[in-house]
Amino acid sequence: xxxxxxxxxxxxxxxxxxxxxxxxxxxxxxxxxxxxxxxxxxxxxxxxxxxxxxxxxxxxxxxxxxxxxxxxxxxxxxxxxxxxxxxxxxxxxxxxxxxxxxxxxxxxxxxxxxxxxxxxxxxxxxxxxxxxxxxxxxxxxxxxxxxxxxxxxxxxxxxxxxxxxxxxxxxxxxxxxxxxxxxxxxxxxxxxxxxxxxxxxxxxxxxxxxxxxxxxxxxxxxxxxxxxxxxxxxxxxxxxxxxxxxxxxxxxxxxxxxxxxxxxxxxxxxxxxxxxxxxxxxxxxxxxxxxxxxxxxxxxxxxxxxxxxxxxxxxxxxxxxxxxxxxxxxxx
Amino acid sequence: xxxxxxxxxxxxxxxxxxxxxxxxxxxxxxxxxxxxxxxxxxxxxxxxxxxxxxxxxxxxxxxxxxxxxxxxxxxxxxxxxxxxxxxxxxxxxxxxxxxxxxxxxxxxxxxxxxxxxxxxxxxxxxxxxxxxxxxxxxxxxxxxxxxxxxxxxxxxxxxxxxxxxxxxxxxxxxxxxxxxxxxxxxxxxxxxxxxxxxxxxxxxxxxxxxxxxxxxxxxxxxxxxxxxxxxxxxxxxxxxxxxxxxxxxxxxxx
Amino acid sequence: xxxxxxxxxxxxxxxxxxxxxxxxxxxxxxxxxxxxxxxxxxxxxxxxxxxxxxxxxxxxxxxxxxxxxxxxxxxxxxxxxxxxxxxxxxxxxxxxxxxxxxxxxxxxxxxxxxxxxxxxxxxxxxxxxxxxxxxxxxxxxxxxxxxxxxxxxxxxxxxxxxxxxxxxxxxxxxxxxxxxxxxxxxxxxxxxxxxxxxxxxxxxxxxxxxxxxxxxxxxxxxxxxxxxxxxxxxxxxxxxxxxxxxxxxxxxxxx
Numbered sequence: 001x002x003x004x005x006x007x008x009x010x011x012x013x014x015x016x017x018x019x020x021x022x023x024x025x026x027x028x029x030x031x032x033x034x035x036x037x038x039x040x041x042x043x044x045x046x047x048x049x050x051x052x053x054x055x056x057x058x059x060x061x062x063x064x065x066x067x068x069x070x071x072x073x074x075x076x077x078x079x080x081x082x083x084x085x086x087x088x089x090x091x092x093x094x095x096x097x098x099x100x101x102x103x104x105x106x107x108x109x110x111x112x113x114x115x116x117x118x119x120x121x122x123x124x125x126x127x128x129x130x131x132x133x134x135x136x137x138x139x140x141x142x143x144x145x146x147x148x149x150x151x152x153x154x155x156x157x158x159x160x161x162x163x164x165x166x167x168x169x170x171x172x173x174x175x176x177x178x179x180x181x182x183x184x185x186x187x188x189x190x191x192x193x194x195x196x197x198x199x200x201x202x203x204x205x206x207x208x209x210x211x212x213x214x215x216x217x218x219x220x221x222x223x224x225x226x227x228x229x230x231x232x233x234x235x236x237x238x239x240x241x242x243x244x245x246x247x248x249x250x251x252x253x254x255x256x257x258x259x260x261x262x263x264x265x266x267x268x269x270x271x272x273x274x275x276x277x278x279x280x281x282x283x284x285x286x287x288x289x290x291x292x293x294x295x296x297x298x299x300x301x302x303x304x305x306x307x308x309x310x311x312x313x314x315x316x317x318x319x320x321x322x323x324x325x326x327x328x329x330x331x332x
Numbered sequence: 333x334x335x336x337x338x339x340x341x342x343x344x345x346x347x348x349x350x351x352x353x354x355x356x357x358x359x360x361x362x363x364x365x366x367x368x369x370x371x372x373x374x375x376x377x378x379x380x381x382x383x384x385x386x387x388x389x390x391x392x393x394x395x396x397x398x399x400x401x402x403x404x405x406x407x408x409x410x411x412x413x414x415x416x417x418x419x420x421x422x423x424x425x426x427x428x429x430x431x432x433x434x435x436x437x438x439x440x441x442x443x444x445x446x447x448x449x450x451x452x453x454x455x456x457x458x459x460x461x462x463x464x465x466x467x468x469x470x471x472x473x474x475x476x477x478x479x480x481x482x483x484x485x486x487x488x489x490x491x492x493x494x495x496x497x498x499x500x501x502x503x504x505x506x507x508x509x510x511x512x513x514x515x516x517x518x519x520x521x522x523x524x525x526x527x528x529x530x531x532x533x534x535x536x537x538x539x540x541x542x543x544x545x546x547x548x549x550x551x552x553x554x555x556x557x558x559x560x561x562x563x564x565x566x567x568x569x570x571x572x573x574x575x576x577x578x579x580x581x582x583x584x585x586x
Numbered sequence: 587x588x589x590x591x592x593x594x595x596x597x598x599x600x601x602x603x604x605x606x607x608x609x610x611x612x613x614x615x616x617x618x619x620x621x622x623x624x625x626x627x628x629x630x631x632x633x634x635x636x637x638x639x640x641x642x643x644x645x646x647x648x649x650x651x652x653x654x655x656x657x658x659x660x661x662x663x664x665x666x667x668x669x670x671x672x673x674x675x676x677x678x679x680x681x682x683x684x685x686x687x688x689x690x691x692x693x694x695x696x697x698x699x700x701x702x703x704x705x706x707x708x709x710x711x712x713x714x715x716x717x718x719x720x721x722x723x724x725x726x727x728x729x730x731x732x733x734x735x736x737x738x739x740x741x742x743x744x745x746x747x748x749x750x751x752x753x754x755x756x757x758x759x760x761x762x763x764x765x766x767x768x769x770x771x772x773x774x775x776x777x778x779x780x781x782x783x784x785x786x787x788x789x790x791x792x793x794x795x796x797x798x799x800x801x802x803x804x805x806x807x808x809x810x811x812x813x814x815x816x817x818x819x820x821x822x823x824x825x826x827x828x829x830x831x832x833x834x835x836x837x838x839x840x841x
Contacts, residue, residue: 059585062585090424094421094423094424098353111342111426111431113335360758378633379633382629508618521626525626527626530625
C-alpha cells in the first residue's frame with residue numbers, strides 16, 4: 001500500500017525512534033525530509049543520536065517507533081531495496097587490512113551485484129577519482145587514515161547509489177584530507193547524488209550542507225538552510241575594545257541608536273548588534289570618534305551555528321563536541 | 333543465481349586470506365589435530381589390545397577423530413573471525429549488501445569447508461607415513477564430504493555464537509561446542525567399550541554417525557548402511573545450525 | 587618488594603576473576619577431557635600391567651589437574667602479554683615499582699589460581715566417585731605439588747610473554763602443552779606408553795608431577811613418588827622463575 005503513493009523525497013522520516021535495553025531512548029521522534037540531489041547536514045555533539053539515526057536509515061538498526069523511507073522504500077519492510085540504492089561510509093572505515101584497495105573495491109562491487117565485466121572498469125575509475133591509483137595494489141593495513149577514508153568513500157560509490165550516507169567522514173583527518181573530502185562531496189552533489197552527512201564540525205556543516213538538521217538529545221531542535229538558521233538567531237554583531245581608561249558607559253550611550261548592546265567582557269569591551277550588518281560599522285566608529293573615544297580593536301562577528309545550537313539547547317556545540325561520548329547502549 | 337554464486341565465491345576468497353596471507357597464523361590450527369592424534373596414540377595406544385576393539389591399532393581408530401577435530405576447530409575459527417569482523421565494523425558492511433542473508437552465510441561458512449581440508453590432509457599424510465593403511469579413494473572421498481560438512485555445521489554454530497555475543501572473547505564457547513560434539517562419541521573406543529553414560533550420549537549424538545561414516549575404510553569397509561546415516565546426520569546438522577545462523581543474521585539490528 | 591608483589595598479584599587475581607571467559611577454559615577443557623577419557627577408556631584398567639585402581643577416574647584425576655595447571659600457565663602468559671601490548675607494563679617500569687615485583691606479582695597470582703584449580707578437581711573427583719586414598723594428608727600433598735607446579739607454569743607463561751610480547755604468540759603455544767602432556771605418564775601408566783613416549787616420559791618432569799599427585803589419590807601416601815613430584819615441581823618453578831627474571835632483564839635492556 002505504501003508504494004502506491006511513491007515518496008518524491010530521497011529520505012523521509014516521521015517520528016523515528018530507537019529505544020535500547022534499559023529504556024534508553026537514543027532517538028526520540030525524528031522528523032526530517034531530504035530532497036533528491038540535496039546535501040543534508042546532520043549536526044550535533046557526540047551522543048546526540050546522529051549515528052543511531054543513520055544506522056536506522058541505512059537498515060542496520062530497526063526503529064522501535066515511527067517509520068522512514070529512503071529512495072522510496074521503507075527501511076523496515078523493504079530493507080533489501082533500500083540497500084540496493086544507498087551507499088554508506090560509516091564512522092569507522094571498517095576495512096579488511098589483509099586485502100588490497102583494488103580487492104576491496106571489487107569485493108564491494110560483487111556484493112552489490114555488479115557484473116564482472118563492469119567491476120574492474122568501475123573500480124579503476126573510482127580508485128583514480130579518490131586519488132588511490134598508486135596504492136591500489138597495496139594492502140589496506142599499510143594505508144594512512146586519510147587513504148582509508150577515501151577508499152571507504154570509493155566503496156560506498158561503487159554501485160552509483162542514489163543516496164549516500166556519510167557518518168562523520170572527516171573525523172580524525174588532517175586539514176588537507178578534509179578539504180579533499182569536502183570537494184568530493186560538492187562534486188557528488190553536482191552529479192545529482194543525495195548526500196546525508198552527519199558531522200560534529202560546524203564549519204563542515206556550514207560549508208557543505210544545503211540544509212541542516214541540528215540534533216540534540218535524540219531529537220531535531222532546529223532545521224533549515226545554514227543562512228536561515230543563523231538569520232533566525234539574529235544579525236551580526238561588532239565587538240570593540242576601547243582604549244584603556246575609557247568610560248564604557250558613556251561610550252555605550254554614544255552608540256545606543258545603532259543596535260542592541262550585548263553582554264561583553266569586563267573592562268573596556270563593548271559588543272553591539274548590527275541591525276544593518278557591516279554598513280553600520282563606519283557610522284558607529286564615527287559616533288565614537290565624535291564622542292572622543294579611541295578604538296583599540298574591533299571584530300565583526302557573524303552568527304554561527306554554535307550560536308544557533310546555544311539558542312536552541314542552552315549549551316555550546318563546540319564544547320559539547322569535545323565531551324565524552326554517551327556510552328554505547330545495549331541493543332534491545 | 334549467478335550473482336549469488338559470485339557473491340559466495342568472493343566471500344570464500346576473502347575467508348581464505350587468513351591462511352594465504354597470514355601463513356604463520358594458521359600453523360597451530362593445522363598442526364593441532366595431528367598433535368592430538370600422535371599424542372593420544374602414544375598415551376593410549378595399548379587400548380587397542382582390549383577385547384572388542386575393532387581396529388588393528390589405536391592410531392588408525394582415531395585418525396577420523398583428528399580429521400573431525402580439524403573441521404571443528406576450523407569452524408570455530410570462522411566464528412572467531414566473524415566476531416572480529418563484528419568488533420571492527422566490517423560486518424556492518426556485509427549487512428549493508430543487498431545480497432540475501434543465506435547467500436552471505438554460505439560465503440562466510442564456505443571458506444571453512446575448504447580450509448578444513450588443510451589440517452585433515454596434513455594429518456592423513458602423517459598418519460600414512462606412520463603406517464596407517466590406505467582406506468581407498470571412495471572412503472577418502474566420503475571422509476572429505478563429511479569433514480567438510482562438519483566444518484560447515486561447526487562454522488554455522490560458531491556464527492550463531494558470534495552474532496549473539498558480538499565479541500572474540502566468546503571464542504572458547506565456540507571451540508568447546510565443537511570439541512564436545514566430537515569427543516562425546518565413539519571417539520576413543522567402539523560403542524561396546526564405552527561407559528554407560530558416555531554410550532548413552534554417543535547414541536543420541538548425531539556426530540557419532542558422522543564419525544562412524546568417516547571411519548569407514550580405515551576400520552572395516554565402506555557400506556551404504558554406514559554411509560547414509562552419516563550423510564543424513566551431517567545434512568541435519570548443517571540445516572539446523574544454518575537456519576539458526578540465518579535467523580541470527582536477519583535479527584541483527586533488532 | 588613484598589608490598590608491590592602482593593599488590594600486583596591482587597590486581598592480576600582481580601582481573602582474572604572479572605573475566606571468567608579467560609578462566610573457564612582452564613577448568614572446562616580439562617574437565618571435558620577427563621570426562622571423555624574416563625567414559626571412553628575405563629576398560630583399560632583391565633590391561634595387563636595397569637596398576638590396580640578402584641576406578642579409571644582415580645587414575646585420571648592427576649592428569650586433569652596437570653593439564654589444567656599447564657593451561658593456567660598459558661593464561662598467565664596471555665594476561666602478561668596483554669599488559670605488555672596494552673602499555674600497563676611500561677607504566678609499571680616507569681614507576682618506582684621494584685622490577686622483580688612485576689614478575690613475582692604475576693607468579694603469585696598464578697599460584698593462588700593453581701590452588702583453586704587443584705581444589706576444583708579434587709572436589710569434582712569426589713563428587714563423581716573418586717576416593718582420595720591418602721585422606722586429608724593426601725589432599726595436602728596434592729595441593730602442595732599442584733600449587734608449586736602451577737607457580738612454575740605461570741612463571742613459564744610470563745617468560746614466554748616477555749619474550750614474545752604479544753598474546754597471540756603465547757596462545758599459539760597451546761598445542762605444545764598437549765605435546766608435553768602426551769609424552770608423559772600423566773594420562774597413562776609409564777609401562778603402557780607406546781614408543782617413543784615411553785622413553786621421553788622418563789625424563790619429562792610432568793610425569794613426576796602427575797605421578798606425585800596420583801599417588802595419594804589413587805594409591806596411598808608413599809613418600810617417594812610424592813617427594814619426587816614435589817622436587818620436579820619445585821625444579822620447574824625455580825627454573826621458570828629464573829628464566830622469567832632473565833627475560834625481564836632482557837626486555838628492560840631492550841627498551
